[in-house]
Amino acid sequence: MTQLSLYFNFVSTTIFISIIFTIVLGLFLFRIPKKSKSTFHLSLAFLFFCGLNLSYFIGFSIYSPWAAYHDWFVLIFAFLGVAHIIQFLLYFSGMTNSKIPRRLLGFYYVISFTTSIAWCLETFNRYIVFRAEGQFWNFSTGAFEGFVSLVVLLVIISILPLGIWRVRLADQKIKKSLSYFVLGFVLLTFAPAIANALYMNQLITKDSFQLIYGVINIHGWFVVFILYLNTTKERVSFIAKILSVSFTTYMILLIIFSYALLELSDQAYYVSKLSNAKLAVYSDDARTDDLAYIHSSHKKTGITKLLYSKKTADPDFSTSKTSSQPINFKNEDPNYTDYFIRQNETRTYNYYALFYHDKTKDVTYEVGFDYLTYRRYIHDTCLYILYLLVLVLIVLIIGQPLFMKGSLTRPINSIIAGLKEATIGNYKKIPANDAEDEIGYMARSFNEMVSTIAASKKQITEYTQNLENMVQERTESLRKAQQDLITAARRSGMADIASNVLHNVGNVLNSVNINADTLRDIAGNINVEGMNKANKLFAENRHDPEFFKNPESKGQKMVEFYALLCNSVIDAKEEMQLTLDRLEDQIKVIKEVISAQQQYASGPAFQERINLTTAIEQMLLIQKDSISKHKIKIINEINEVPEISGHSIKLLHILINLYLNAKDAVLKNDPDQRLITLQTRHQNNKVILSFSDNGTGFDDSLKTKIFQHGYSTKEEGRGFGLHSCANDIREMNGSIAAESKGINQGATFTLTFNLENS
Numbered sequence: 001m002t003q004l005s006l007y008f009n010f011v012s013t014t015i016f017i018s019i020i021f022t023i024v025l026g027l028f029l030f031r032i033p034k035k036s037k038s039t040f041h042l043s044l045a046f047l048f049f050c051g052l053n054l055s056y057f058i059g060f061s062i063y064s065p066w067a068a069y070h071d072w073f074v075l076i077f078a079f080l081g082v083a084h085i086i087q088f089l090l091y092f093s094g095m096t097n098s099k100i101p102r103r104l105l106g107f108y109y110v111i112s113f114t115t116s117i118a119w120c121l122e123t124f125n126r127y128i129v130f131r132a133e134g135q136f137w138n139f140s141t142g143a144f145e146g147f148v149s150l151v152v153l154l155v156i157i158s159i160l161p162l163g164i165w166r167v168r169l170a171d172q173k174i175k176k177s178l179s180y181f182v183l184g185f186v187l188l189t190f191a192p193a194i195a196n197a198l199y200m201n202q203l204i205t206k207d208s209f210q211l212i213y214g215v216i217n218i219h220g221w222f223v224v225f226i227l228y229l230n231t232t233k234e235r236v237s238f239i240a241k242i243l244s245v246s247f248t249t250y251m252i253l254l255i256i257f258s259y260a261l262l263e264l265s266d267q268a269y270y271v272s273k274l275s276n277a278k279l280a281v282y283s284d285d286a287r288t289d290d291l292a293y294i295h296s297s298h299k300k301t302g303i304t305k306l307l308y309s310k311k312t313a314d315p316d317f318s319t320s321k322t323s324s325q326p327i328n329f330k331n332e333d334p335n336y337t338d339y340f341i342r343q344n345e346t347r348t349y350n351y352y353a354l355f356y357h358d359k360t361k362d363v364t365y366e367v368g369f370d371y372l373t374y375r376r377y378i379h380d381t382c383l384y385i386l387y388l389l390v391l392v393l394i395v396l397i398i399g400q401p402l403f404m405k406g407s408l409t410r411p412i413n414s415i416i417a418g419l420k421e422a423t424i425g426n427y428k429k430i431p432a433n434d435a436e437d438e439i440g441y442m443a444r445s446f447n448e449m450v451s452t453i454a455a456s457k458k459q460i461t462e463y464t465q466n467l468e469n470m471v472q473e474r475t476e477s478l479r480k481a482q483q484d485l486i487t488a489a490r491r492s493g494m495a496d497i498a499s500n501v502l503h504n505v506g507n508v509l510n511s512v513n514i515n516a517d518t519l520r521d522i523a524g525n526i527n528v529e530g531m532n533k534a535n536k537l538f539a540e541n542r543h544d545p546e547f548f549k550n551p552e553s554k555g556q557k558m559v560e561f562y563a564l565l566c567n568s569v570i571d572a573k574e575e576m577q578l579t580l581d582r583l584e585d586q587i588k589v590i591k592e593v594i595s596a597q598q599q600y601a602s603g604p605a606f607q608e609r610i611n612l613t614t615a616i617e618q619m620l621l622i623q624k625d626s627i628s629k630h631k632i633k634i635i636n637e638i639n640e641v642p643e644i645s646g647h648s649i650k651l652l653h654i655l656i657n658l659y660l661n662a663k664d665a666v667l668k669n670d671p672d673q674r675l676i677t678l679q680t681r682h683q684n685n686k687v688i689l690s691f692s693d694n695g696t697g698f699d700d701s702l703k704t705k706i707f708q709h710g711y712s713t714k715e716e717g718r719g720f721g722l723h724s725c726a727n728d729i730r731e732m733n734g735s736i737a738a739e740s741k742g743i744n745q746g747a748t749f750t751l752t753f754n755l756e757n758s
Helices: 010-030 037-061 065-092 100-123 144-157 159-169 172-200 206-231 238-282 371-423 438-465 467-492 495-525 528-541 545-549 554-602 612-622 624-629 648-666 721-731
Strands: 128-131 136-139 291-298 304-309 340-343 350-358 363-370 608-610 633-637 644-646 675-683 686-693 734-739 747-754
Touching: 010 037, 010 206, 010 238, 010 371, 037 065, 037 136, 037 206, 065 100, 065 128, 065 136, 065 144, 065 159, 065 172, 100 144, 144 159, 144 172, 159 172, 172 206, 206 238, 238 291, 238 350, 238 363, 238 371, 350 371, 363 371, 608 612, 608 648, 612 624, 612 648, 612 675, 612 686, 644 648, 648 675, 648 686, 648 721, 648 747, 721 734
Parallel strands: 633 675
Antiparallel strands: 128 136, 291 304, 291 363, 340 350, 350 363, 608 644, 675 686, 686 747, 734 747
16 A cells, blocks of 8 residues: 555646636635525535545545545535536526426436445446556456446436426526536536546546546636626625636636646656666666666567566556557657556556657567656646646736725725615715726716715706796796797798797687686685684683683584694695695796797707606696596506607697697587597507597598698698698608597597617
């Protein structure tokens, strides 16, 4: 039995990097505050695969028969890692309340422990050997490996059908991301699983399997982690994302660098030992301390001799060798060969062996060196890689955060702090440097934003405090604007614009008048006369205790009157406040009418995205008092439709015009028979809105004439409203049409918006 010694090589170095990689990312995910179930299971998958890597690391780095027992832990860590990968896919896809995830997890745990225990019991019937082809200790092979490899393959393959099932049922928003995750896990698990099955059935060597596993493992987890960072909704800081991506990138680069460095180191050692072998064959003095034996074989005679054997070396060699490359004695270059690991019959000694062919004597020499000398040489090279790994971790954990503190972390934290203050109404500027980078630009833009918001808030406050004065000012401004528009229209021949403004303003002023009447009614309904009488009665009897004590006296009734009066005043105040709010909205609409017409007169109308449902709700809110006053029933068949392109104020006045026409049409009906139906639908890349009423209707021959300028079916009408609507709807890439079955059979006005050019 050899001593327990730790010697790194390429496989163990690669796996050690994978251990650091998986444990750091696993703990990173595990420490996310208030993480989701999907993130929790992904962190466990990382940590279980870290355990799998640790098992392989023990098997390939410890030079002792005890290292064979690393195989006891391989299956359980692999199965549990796959179990939590599947849990991640289930929860990430939106499965939260179902019992399926828990039952599947229990099923995989049962398979994990059952198969692992069966494998551990099987190893008691095996002996421990040193695998020369992979340079590690392991149990001898048997038929049970085929069964184990099949179970492993089935468990891993189960990821694919379960993943496809969840992708098909997932919400459209995450379907694409979930598909990428399934592909990432397939990349991570399938290739190692197939390689493991080939190794278990002795179709490839253990070191080939470990090379495939090591490269695929870290690259697969890298893909999964990057996908997670790009799709997660967890509270992961921006700096943490930068550090984690930097860490994964450095780990992959370090593995590539390790492979190149150790390959060169291995070749350099071989060249050195080949030179030592040549010298040792011809000179006893040139034989090094690690030389174990020299064995010669004459090609023609077949005579073999043991020319040299160190006392500690066992001269009783096995009849067959294991080489990483077949030996070709006929090659013109006698040095073209490769080293191999020679074992004695009892498998207690290992030697680093190589061939040297002497052409002149036609003799091939096999020269063996102490195997542990080779392992120590590679181990020393691996230590430099591990030192580099430590340096990288120090730079990432300490250096990079310090570097980012001044240029990235501190400015971003300042912006975040400023945003938090802004959300509670404190619009304070933050420290901003003059750096012409993205962070400096963000800080300066934030300061400009809060300055603008603070100024706007001040204006809004002043506007709110002086609402009554502003109403008067806006009214006077409206009169002046109307006069200016009329004068301008007369001078420029654009009287239709002024008429359109007056028509639209008049529509809104009707609602203003209704609200003014409502305020007047509310004020008139306050029982001021009763309150004066009660006050007078209280003043006359305030010194008379019996006046208030007697339950049947006027004093008690006066108290009840005050209570009722108080509630009445509170209700009146609330109703007046709501009415004033509507007045403010209507005055704002009047202002926007003027502004919109001014823009129209000065240049092309501004196009914006409009939610048709919101516009209809705004119109109904403005006309709420009119609807209530005239007892009109609105039948709402509004459905969600795509946004349209146009001018929101013009659209609002189109809707107001259509409502007012429908209202006038149904006023001749009995109050309980006044119906207006609003309906929207999306059809053939068009959005369609219809206004239907059960009012007076019109003759079918007038369905186009009513949109002409100056034509109106109303006695007091001037023919501006529908003509204006037709012009405005054409500007919004749409059309308007009117239909009626005849007099007193109602009418339907249909707005059609084309989405192709919206």
